[in-house]
Amino acid sequence: MKRLLALAALVTAAPLLAAQPIEGRWMTAEKDAVITIDDCGSSLCGKITRFLVPPPQGADQRDVNNSNASLRNRKLLGMPVLTGFSKDDDVWRGQIYDPKSGKTYRSIVRRKSANQLEVKGCIGPFCQTQVWTKAR
Template structure:
């Protein structure tokens, strides 16, 4: 009886270990400086997913800090300020990376995106169309 209990406990423990992902994505929450060093993106929880908003300009946009989202394909959104909008949306962990979408207010285009924390102070961010991706390295804001 005691052996049977030990065996069941070992099987249950092993099953729980297999159900837990071995390669979990590192958290990407925090404030991140873009590669161009023109803005700080604040990444954090947005409902059931993670998103990133333009938190602060480090370089003033051509039309000032009240820059509007003039390139947005949705005409109803073109009058909103760029500062504060979510440019990273719908991010969920997938192994060691986070997958979601990235919006580029300079072009008004949205791309499939991947983000991976490569160290405590560095993120690798990619925007992709089909199999063609362009990436940036972001650094943690101090």
């Protein structure tokens, strides 16, 4: 009987370890943009879909800080900043691009609650964490 109860506890606990969905519209921690996360082929990606604070060159702002000179002419609006995200146990893993620095980092994202998304950008073992909130 104890084994049966232990097995039942493991089976019911397993879904809690699964990554919670991260799709939707999210306001960045700096409250300057809305990122929409959705399917992009075989993975998830997040694109800048709205500026809440206009960038220096307005809605037509280009990716001027990109370390790849051939990408500096692309518009920020509509550009993917989260790419290649796939489930890994209770988190999503992929890459995050920071248009302000022009750098791409390893990223880990997880749903903290219905209205909060924890977004980490990492270099090696060091990560910086932001909390994004559900956009209206």
